[in-house]
Amino acid sequence: MLKAADVPDLTKDDLLGFYRQMKLIREFERESERQYTRGNIKGFLHVYNGEEAIAVGAINTLREDDYIVTHYRDHGQALARGMGSKEVMAELMGKATGCSNGKGGSMHLFSSDLNFMGGYAIVGGQLCIAAGIALAVQYRGDDQVVLCFFGDGAVNEGEFHEAMNLAAIWNLPVIFFCEHNLYGMGASSKETLVMWDSLHEMAAAYGMDRYEVDGNDVLEVRDLMQRINADVRAGKGPAFVVARTYRLRGHSVADPADYRPDDEVQYWESQDPIPRFRDWLTEEGIATVEDFDEIDASVDEEVVIAAEFGESSPWPEPADLYDGVYTDRPTEGIPT
Amino acid sequence: MSVITYREAVSSVLREALDEDERVFLMGEDIGPYGGAFAVTQGFTEKYGKKRIKDSPLAESVIVGAGVGAAMAGLRPVVELMTINFSLLAMDQIVNHAAKIRYMSGGQFSIPLIIRTVTGAGASVGATHSQSFEGMYASIPGLTVVTPATPSDVIGLFRSCRELNDPVLFVEHILLYGTRGEAPSVGDYRVPIGKADVRRSGKDITLCGYSRMANVAEQAAGILAQEGIEADVIDLRTLRPLDSETLVNSVKKTHRALMVEETTRIGGFAGELVSQIQEDAFDYLDAPVARVAGAEVPMPYSYPLEMAAIPSVDAVAAAARKLVNGS
Numbered sequence: 001m002l003k004a005a006d007v008p009d010l011t012k013d014d015l016l017g018f019y020r021q022m023k024l025i026r027e028f029e030r031e032s033e034r035q036y037t038r039g040n041i042k043g044f045l046h047v048y049n050g051e052e053a054i055a056v057g058a059i060n061t062l063r064e065d066d067y068i069v070t071h072y073r074d075h076g077q078a079l080a081r082g083m084g085s086k087e088v089m090a091e092l093m094g095k096a097t098g099c100s101n102g103k104g105g106s107m108h109l110f111s112s113d114l115n116f117m118g119g120y121a122i123v124g125g126q127l128c129i130a131a132g133i134a135l136a137v138q139y140r141g142d143d144q145v146v147l148c149f150f151g152d153g154a155v156n157e158g159e160f161h162e163a164m165n166l167a168a169i170w171n172l173p174v175i176f177f178c179e180h181n182l183y184g185m186g187a188s189s190k191e192t193l194v195m196w197d198s199l200h201e202m203a204a205a206y207g208m209d210r211y212e213v214d215g216n217d218v219l220e221v222r223d224l225m226q227r228i229n230a231d232v233r234a235g236k237g238p239a240f241v242v243a244r245t246y247r248l249r250g251h252s253v254a255d256p257a258d259y260r261p262d263d264e265v266q267y268w269e270s271q272d273p274i275p276r277f278r279d280w281l282t283e284e285g286i287a288t289v290e291d292f293d294e295i296d297a298s299v300d301e302e303v304v305i306a307a308e309f310g311e312s313s314p315w316p317e318p319a320d321l322y323d324g325v326y327t328d329r330p331t332e333g334i335p336t
Numbered sequence: 337m338s339v340i341t342y343r344e345a346v347s348s349v350l351r352e353a354l355d356e357d358e359r360v361f362l363m364g365e366d367i368g369p370y371g372g373a374f375a376v377t378q379g380f381t382e383k384y385g386k387k388r389i390k391d392s393p394l395a396e397s398v399i400v401g402a403g404v405g406a407a408m409a410g411l412r413p414v415v416e417l418m419t420i421n422f423s424l425l426a427m428d429q430i431v432n433h434a435a436k437i438r439y440m441s442g443g444q445f446s447i448p449l450i451i452r453t454v455t456g457a458g459a460s461v462g463a464t465h466s467q468s469f470e471g472m473y474a475s476i477p478g479l480t481v482v483t484p485a486t487p488s489d490v491i492g493l494f495r496s497c498r499e500l501n502d503p504v505l506f507v508e509h510i511l512l513y514g515t516r517g518e519a520p521s522v523g524d525y526r527v528p529i530g531k532a533d534v535r536r537s538g539k540d541i542t543l544c545g546y547s548r549m550a551n552v553a554e555q556a557a558g559i560l561a562q563e564g565i566e567a568d569v570i571d572l573r574t575l576r577p578l579d580s581e582t583l584v585n586s587v588k589k590t591h592r593a594l595m596v597e598e599t600t601r602i603g604g605f606a607g608e609l610v611s612q613i614q615e616d617a618f619d620y621l622d623a624p625v626a627r628v629a630g631a632e633v634p635m636p637y638s639y640p641l642e643m644a645a646i647p648s649v650d651a652v653a654a655a656a657r658k659l660v661n662g663s
Contacts, residue, residue: 065411102444110441117408118441122432129433132405139361139387139411159428162398167347169393282642324443325477327501329530332477332577 002219004284012286016295018060018218019281022052022274023299025076027051028085029249031303032092035254039219041092044121048076050186050216050238050248053273054149055080055178057221061229062147067115067137068150069130072107073179074119077149081116085306091149095313102316103324123184124157126150128177131163133333134172134238145232146174152193153184155202168206175228176203178242179215185251186259203240213242216273219280248272341511345487346376346452350414351407352488354384357412358500363390363399364416364452372417374454374513396422400429400451404503407449408437412498417453420469420507434503435478446501450494455483456510456548457598457646463634466642469596470507470547472603474575480504480529481575483547487517489573492527498528509548530577534586538566540660542586544609545596546572546633549647556652565660575605582617583609591622592659596652601629628655 005285007015014330029047036045048055055076059068070077078088083099091098100110108120117133120126130148135330137144154160157180166173182189182200191195208229213224229270246268250257259266281287325331340348353360362377368391371378380389392399396417403415417423423430434447457466474481482497482504484490490508497504527533535554538561543553550571557567568586572579587593593613595606610625633644 069405089375098442100440100444102436103442104440108440110437110444112441112444117405117445118437120433122428124396125401125428125433128401129405129408131398132402132407133409134405135402136406136411139406159397159401162393162395163401165393166395166398170390307364324439326480327438327443327446329577 001217001280002223004286007219007223014325015281015286016291016318018056019277019287019292020295020299021056021080022218022277023295024085025052025055025079026274027299027303028075028079028089028306031307032089033253035089035093035307035310041106042094044072045092045253046073046251047249047253048073050268050272051179051181051245052076053218053221053277054215054243054245055176057218058147061222061225063144065115066144066303067117067133068149069117069126069133069146070119070260071123071126071151071154072119072121073151074107074109078109078111078116078119081111083111083114083116085302086309089306089310090313091312093310094315095310096316096320097309097313100322123161124150124154126147127163128159130174130176131167134167134174135170137173138170142253143233144173145229147177147179148174149179151184152178152182152196152199153178153187154178155193155199156184164203164206164208164227164240168208171235171237173232173235174238175225175232176238176240178240179245180242181245181247183196183247183251183260186255198243208238208240209236210240210242212242212244212245215245216271218273218277218278246271339516340487340519341513342487342490342508342515342517343374343376345490345519346494346508347378349382350377353498354388359410359412360414360415361388361390361411362416363392363403365392365394365399365418367391367416374510389532396426397429400426400434403449403451404429404434404437404447407447408445410609414450414452417451419465419510420453420455421465423453423466423469430473430479430503430505431476435476438502439478447503449500449503450497450505450506452506452508454510455507456617457635457642458632460486460639460642462637466635468547468630470505470575471597471599473505474578474605478503481507481577482529482573483507483549483575484573484662485509485547485571487513487515488520488525489527489533491520492500492525493529493573496526496529507547507629511548516557527573530574530579532579532582532584533571533573535569535571536567537629538568540566540590540592541592541594541656542568542570542583542590543594543652543656544572544583546575547598547600552647553652555649556656559649559653560656563657564602564658567656572628578610579614580616584613587617588620591620593621593625594652594656594659595625595627596647597627597629598646599630600632601627602632604629623659626655626659627655628652
């Protein structure tokens with residue numbers, strides 16, 4: 001583990017900011033599960049509990065003009081990028097005030113203002129899109145990086161390999177970031193992914209720089225990503241990062257996750273990134289119980305406000321149904 | 337006015353796009369020094385360089401997906417899928433992503449991407465290389481599907497497609513590259529998206545097709561005219577958006593309609609045309625709307641069998657004759 005002296009560039013406010021973001025994601029997800037149970041959120045709901053250190057550690061190393069592309073378990077990255085908890089919660093509820101006016105839902109969060117290029121729900125597809133955004137950066141001669149998240153399940157998709165090869169052969173400024181949580185929905189990656197225990201080495205086949213990191217340690221993730229960003233921004237080509245982590249909940253809220261061995265779950269509960277970081281902040285003498293209490297209270301308040309905002313927001317109008325299919329024309333088949 | 341080939345028309349609009357707009361780049365399999373599987377991009381790498389003429393790996397998903405990403409980030413990519421058969425390998429990107437990102441993002445991101453591809457049978461290339469999936473893509477909200485059948489439509493439609501801000505499937509036909517036609521005389525000539533072409537005017541029957549089958553329908557109309565049967569011939573030119581108004585108005589005038597298409601009859605796009613005619617012109621019909629379509633088989637390799645599977649001029653003329661004469 002890093003010591004406080006290893007991160008001299010981070011102030012107390014920065015560090016407590018990371019804690020707050022992680023805590024916000026956790027409490028936001030708890031609230032979204034509550035709202036799902038109450039029927040206010042429908043369809044799929046994939047919560048991010050247990051993986052908060054990745055979104056917070058990685059995204060906080062980006063510049064405002066860098067790009068993020070991600071998967072369907074996307075609430076954590078959206079919040080870490082600075083999307084409003086109100087607009088995200090309203091989107092989960094399908095309300096007109098949602099970040100995509102309720103058209104996208106939980107799995108498809110977007111923010112053009114934040115270069116948050118979307119959550120993608122067909123596993124693996126977003127890697128190809130990320131390569132294309134990186135291609136645009138390279139084409140223009142700019143120095144942004146593209147950070148693309150996916151899970152270990154995506155590594156078995158053909159699109160993973162197509163995107164990895166293209167990014168490598170064209171030296172594109174993209175970081176392929178695998179949240180290795182050991183499961184592709186309900187199947188253990190130990191049963192489905194031959195390289196599950198040395199996954200980063202998959203990138204050797206593409207001659208790509210590759211890294212493995214403790215995905216439950218926010219400072220380790222941040223430290224690694226700062227170094228990788230600098231390399232990618234300097235034109236050294238794409239990188240592949242594997243962060244070892246774990247879903248503390250099931251694949252979706254419909255999944256009790258009883259296929260997972262008790263000892264495995266217990267181990268990873270002991271590695272919960274939020275208590276780990278809180279303990280570290282305490283042991284390093286950076287924060288006190290009072291600091292945490294204050295942050296926790298403000299997070300609780302923010303989440304309550306987000307839920308109230310979502311619940312009290314209006315539904316989209318029926319007339320909105322046909323809006324936005326095309327940029328330049330109405331869509332076909334509108335009843336007259 | 338000059339006469340050019342369909343291939344030259346495609347090449348010319350691609351060069352024009354590259355010359356006029358720095359945001360345009362081409363990406364696809366073998367489009368570089370090889371010059372393209374259909375010799376459309378010969379000499380392009382020498383002229384425009386590797387930055388703008390990107391020879392891609394054989395990886396259709398990332399060809400389209402990288403086009404989607406580049407378009408989201410502000411470029412105007414023109415990607416090539418060597419044939420529409422290979423588009424199946426990119427269907428996730430076309431259908432799940434390109435077509436839906438604008439709507440799913442509440443209009444935050446547009447995808448100004450042109451996907452050029454090649455459809456059609458008749459080239460003796462067997463079952464896996466002779467399919468016509470453009471009608472299937474026309475069923476997807478969010479896509480625009482364009483099927484030019486003449487050099488001037490290639491030019492006019494491509495220019496209009498470049499002015500769109502949404503994903504387009506620009507579908508060329510494998511047998512048309514060597515065909516000739518007059519190049520448009522006006523420099524800024526455009527063919528509007530979603531506007532059918534009435535190739536020929538007649539009072540007795542409406543023949544409607546798209547891509548190469550529009551030409552087949554027009555040739556059949558020539559034969560029918562010698563027999564005293566005057567046909568309206570409609571080339572749809574765009575499948576989505578569909579110009580059903582021109583089609584329906586024609587049927588209201590002729591009272592008989594025959595749809596011609598190359599893909600299989602079951603689930604083909606002609607079924608949609610028939611539906612729209614019966615919805616909007618039922619009372620005008622003097623006969624059931626008929627179809628001539630591809631045979632319900634994987635395309636055979638053997639030449640006479642393949643010809644038997646594709647609508648011919650004679651088959652179209654015979655079906656029209658039967659509709660008009662009742663026998």
